[in-house]
Amino acid sequence: MRVDEPLAAPGSLDPEAATITEAEERVSVAPQWQLMWWRFRKHKLALVSTALVILFYLVVAFADFLAYADPLASEAQRSLIAPQAVHLFDDGRLSPYVEGLVGTRDSLTFKRVYVVDPSVKVPLTFLPQGFAYKLFGVIPMDRHLIGVTGEGNTTENALFILGTDDQGRDQWSRLMYATQVSLLIGLVSVAMSLFLGVFVGGLSGYIGGTTDTVIQRVIEILRSIPTIPLWMGLAASVPRDWDIVRVFFVMTLIFSLFSWTELARVVRGRFLSLRHEDFVTAAELVGCSQFRIVFRHLVPSFLSHIIAATTLALPAIIIFETSLSFLGLGMRPPGLSWGVMLQAASNVQTAAVSPWLLLPAVPVTVAILAFNFLGDGLRDAADPYGV
Amino acid sequence: MVRRLILAIFTVIAISILSFLIIHLPPGDYVTTYIAEQAASGGTVSEQEAQNLRIQYGLDQPVYVQYAKWMGLIARGNFGMAMEYQLPVAQVIGDRLWLTVAVSTAALIFTWIVALPIGIYSAVRQHSILDYVFTFIGFIGLAIPNFLLALLVLYFGFKYFNANIGGLFKPEFADAPWSWAKLQDLLGHMPIPAIVLGMAATAAQIRIMRANLLDEKRKPYVVSARVRGLPEYRVILKYPVRVALNPFASTIGYTLPYIVSGSVIVSIVLSLPTVGPLLFKALIALDMFLAGTIILLLGVLTVVGTLLSDLLLMWLDPRIRLEG
Numbered sequence: 001m002r003v004d005e006p007l008a009a010p011g012s013l014d015p016e017a018a019t020i021t022e023a024e025e026r027v028s029v030a031p032q033w034q035l036m037w038w039r040f041r042k043h044k045l046a047l048v049s050t051a052l053v054i055l056f057y058l059v060v061a062f063a064d065f066l067a068y069a070d071p072l073a074s075e076a077q078r079s080l081i082a083p084q085a086v087h088l089f090d091d092g093r094l095s096p097y098v099e100g101l102v103g104t105r106d107s108l109t110f111k112r113v114y115v116v117d118p119s120v121k122v123p124l125t126f127l128p129q130g131f132a133y134k135l136f137g138v139i140p141m142d143r144h145l146i147g148v149t150g151e152g153n154t155t156e157n158a159l160f161i162l163g164t165d166d167q168g169r170d171q172w173s174r175l176m177y178a179t180q181v182s183l184l185i186g187l188v189s190v191a192m193s194l195f196l197g198v199f200v201g202g203l204s205g206y207i208g209g210t211t212d213t214v215i216q217r218v219i220e221i222l223r224s225i226p227t228i229p230l231w232m233g234l235a236a237s238v239p240r241d242w243d244i245v246r247v248f249f250v251m252t253l254i255f256s257l258f259s260w261t262e263l264a265r266v267v268r269g270r271f272l273s274l275r276h277e278d279f280v281t282a283a284e285l286v287g288c289s290q291f292r293i294v295f296r297h298l299v300p301s302f303l304s305h306i307i308a309a310t311t312l313a314l315p316a317i318i319i320f321e322t323s324l325s326f327l328g329l330g331m332r333p334p335g336l337s338w339g340v341m342l343q344a345a346s347n348v349q350t351a352a353v354s355p356w357l358l359l360p361a362v363p364v365t366v367a368i369l370a371f372n373f374l375g376d377g378l379r380d381a382a383d384p385y386g387v
Numbered sequence: 388m389v390r391r392l393i394l395a396i397f398t399v400i401a402i403s404i405l406s407f408l409i410i411h412l413p414p415g416d417y418v419t420t421y422i423a424e425q426a427a428s429g430g431t432v433s434e435q436e437a438q439n440l441r442i443q444y445g446l447d448q449p450v451y452v453q454y455a456k457w458m459g460l461i462a463r464g465n466f467g468m469a470m471e472y473q474l475p476v477a478q479v480i481g482d483r484l485w486l487t488v489a490v491s492t493a494a495l496i497f498t499w500i501v502a503l504p505i506g507i508y509s510a511v512r513q514h515s516i517l518d519y520v521f522t523f524i525g526f527i528g529l530a531i532p533n534f535l536l537a538l539l540v541l542y543f544g545f546k547y548f549n550a551n552i553g554g555l556f557k558p559e560f561a562d563a564p565w566s567w568a569k570l571q572d573l574l575g576h577m578p579i580p581a582i583v584l585g586m587a588a589t590a591a592q593i594r595i596m597r598a599n600l601l602d603e604k605r606k607p608y609v610v611s612a613r614v615r616g617l618p619e620y621r622v623i624l625k626y627p628v629r630v631a632l633n634p635f636a637s638t639i640g641y642t643l644p645y646i647v648s649g650s651v652i653v654s655i656v657l658s659l660p661t662v663g664p665l666l667f668k669a670l671i672a673l674d675m676f677l678a679g680t681i682i683l684l685l686g687v688l689t690v691v692g693t694l695l696s697d698l699l700l701m702w703l704d705p706r707i708r709l710e711g
Contacts, residue, residue, distance in 0.1 A: 221398045224640055224693060225686045228648035229666060233409035233678055236670035319532040323652050326534055327667060345538065346656070348545045358542065361535050368530040 035384035036304065046377020049370040056183055056367055063180035064133035067173035068147040068159060072334055077103075078168030080354045081114050081160050086124070096124040098148075098159060122148050124159070163356040165344045171356065174341060179363055181337045182321060185252050189317045192256035194310050197263025202294060204264065205271025212268075219261045228320070231257060235329045244335040251321070251330055258320050259313040266309040270302035304382035312375035315368040322364055338364050391697060395690050402686035403461075407454050410679035461683075469677040471669070476680045480662060484684060486555060486573075487650060487661040491692075493577050494584035494646050495639075502589045506596025506635070510604060511623055521593065528590030533649045537583045537656035552579055553657040561660070584653050588642050596635050603627035633704060639696045647689050 027035070040046060059066060084098040100120030106113050128147035135141050148159045162171035204215040231254055238250050274280060275298075283293050299306075318338075324330030325339025326346065333340055338360050344350070345357035421440065422432045432440075448456075460467065466476035509518045531539075544552035554561075555576045560569045603609065604627050612622045654663030662681045669677040 217394065217397065218401075220394065221401050224398055224644055224690065225402055226644045226647040226651075226689050229651050229682045229685050230405055230409070232651070232666070232670060233406075233675075233682055234412065236673070236678070237409070237412040237675075315530070323532055323534045327652065327655060329667075329670065342535070342538070345542075348541045351538075351542050352546050355542070355546075358539070361531075361539070364532065364535065365527075365530045368532075369526060372526070372529065 032384070036381040039384040040377050040381035043373075043377035043380055045373040046380075049373035049377070052366065052370040053374055056179065056363075056370070059176060060180045060183050061136070063176040064135060065141070065143070066145050067170075067176040068128075068130055068144045069170040069173040070131050071169060071174040071177045071336060073169065075168035078114070078158075078160075078164050079166050080350075081164045081168075082116075082354070083163040083171075083356050084116070084160050086161065090121065097121040098124065101158070122159070124148060162359055163354070165341075165357060166350065166354075171341075171359065174336060175360060175363070178336045178338050178341050178360065181248070181331065181335065182318065182339070182364075183367070185248070185255060185321050185331070185337065186314050186318050188252045189255035189321075190259070190310055190314050192252065193258070193260040193313060193317070194263055194306070196256065196260040198267050198299075198306070200260070201264035201267030202271055202298075205268035206275065206290075206294060206298075208272075208275075215264075216268075219264060222261050227258065228323075231255075231320075232324065232327075232329055235324055240332075244331075247331060247335060251324075255317050255321055259316050263306070263309055263313060266305060267302075270305055271298065274298055274301060304378070308375055308378035308382045311371055311378055314371045314375070318364070318368055318371070391694065395694050398690050399687055402690070403458060403683055404454070406679040406683040406686070407457060409682060410457075410675040411450065411453075412675070461680075466680045467676040469669070469674055471672050471674045471677070476677050479677060480665065480681065480684070483660055483662045483665055484688075486659070487647075487654075487663070487685070488688060488692075489573070490555075490577070490580050490584065490654070490659060490661055491643070491646050491650050493581035494588070494650070495643065497578075497581040497585040498588045498592055498642065498646075501585070502592035502596060503635075506593045507600060507623070507628060509593065509597045510600035510631075513601065525590040525593050528586040531586070533583055533587055534652045534656050536586055537653045540579060540583055541657065553659070555580070555659050555661075580650075580653060580657055580659055583657070584646055584649050587649070588646055592635065592638065592642070595638060596631060599631035599634050600627055603631045636700050636704070639700070640693050643692050643696070644689050647685055647692075651685070 027038075030038070081101065084101075086096055086098055088094065088096050090097055098121075099116050099118050100122045101114040102117040102120070103114050124146050125148065126146060127143050129142050130144040130147050132140065132142040146159070160170055160172070162175060164170055165174070200215060200219075204212045234254050234257075235251065238247060242250075280293060280297060283297050288296070321330055321337065322339040322342070325332075325337045326342050327339075328343065331337040331340050341360040342358070342364075351357055422437060425432050457467075464477070466480075468474070469476045469479045472479050505521050509521050512518055541552055556569065556572050560572045563569055604623075606627070609622060609627050612626055613619075617625075650661060651663040651666060653659070654661040655667050658664065662685065666678055666681045669675070669681065
């Protein structure tokens, strides 16, 4: 049973022998969660991913604070401004600034365009006042993490860390809100998926018999058909005139349909392997209700596996949501999500001239990778007794 | 085998019910849409006319009767009318269905041709630099949604080669009747959609093959083959690879639906003339007869494809044959 460090052969006269037996002792008396943590710690990528996932959910919680502009405030004149480079040092002192923009008229198209003017320095300020919002939906605030000071909201004196989209909306601020929506959708959908999976899988595994056979065949059928066109059809029939909040909830429902089968399979497998364990029989003999047996005795014993499977289900939902929203069938403007943002880059000509529109691809990929690695690590840790 | 056939039949029935539900999901029916269309173009439809239309299309009957009627029509090859095009659905879909099959098959072939050798290599040379490179590429393949990959391919193609990579045909062949030259053009356009579509599945398959072979490689029969002095390539290829192939091959049942699903989205981004963009347009226009038919056809094709590949595997591998 190797959990932390490899153990030396017993009885060796190594001077370290004493500490090793101490380590061995530590392993044998450690509680389960401790063993899990030791196992999880060995998966370095999972550790890094944990940090990333925490970071992502900090963005979810503080999106309003991290954004510095209204994500929906459009201004035709500011369309497709390139990202501004942030200079950290000015004259060797720490004083971050961006180079100012100056508006000119394109001599060919007579359109108003903004070019960088290196002589103008727009200083960044820490915790400036900006548009008002409610933190966590309750605490009224108007401070933001960074921003620029100065009178008015002129383009010459504004900040565009990630540039603007075709309607002149600030990409950074939009990205913060999009991250909030996309990851919240993922979380809510996976929670509903989990509920469905535990319910159906539990039913299947605990009752067994014909119920089990029927449920298993249904799952098999669902897994053997191309489901994306199906759920696309479902998503498309959500009426166009619904408001964002309603669309959000219906979409999370549809997305949760996407991955419950896998979760149901995992739960059923666990139920089947535990149903005839002695502690279950004991509980039955003592006269526990079925409900109590399932939720008090069975579920806690495979909770860790379920958590791992749930984490691994998240990337699929994120991919699905992003794809559908990208096509305009999932979240729709004025709603925001990573897919909605990437829609701006769906025209290759536009994307070729303004490649920063493709930047939301980065958080999408990083989030999917992070959840995958985290899930991998959790799956390993869920069973700390194996090799 | 009989079990599989029965399950396939049930699957087809399930798909037909689901597609029928999709058709009936949006509020209103064909006639309300028709009235709205007529009103938009200035015409009017009287209450009597609407009633007649409803009776003509059987919309006044209960849902299960409508379903039975629909199935009856489909069995006779009549898929109904595509409202937006004012053409029979079968005619609107036309070649697109077969191009969908072609693209999905190409992606599947790509997945296998690439995943098999890389999986074997990664297992045999575990922890080598190339193994890590392949693992890394595999993770990227899993992490980039395929519409995004398609978008990036388009972007880089446009930016650095100044070429529009999308589509399956050169413009001059797009509407031309089938010919040898058109087929060649199609084959020339096939690699990019196949790679984009097959990327995620390939990554998953490499992981499966690698894990299987790593498990097999440590078994005593491999050691004994080696002890007898067999050349290394035979030790690996003749025994553990053949054992590891079985679970690898049986994943095709989940790979095909996955690829067909993806093809819908990738086709829209790469503007391939498959049923993907058609389905998308139909869904946006709420042309549910067309959409439902496409969903039904995609599902049935996938079931048939899976069944065919199962048969192929049975022919290849006696163990599956015996399992029944």
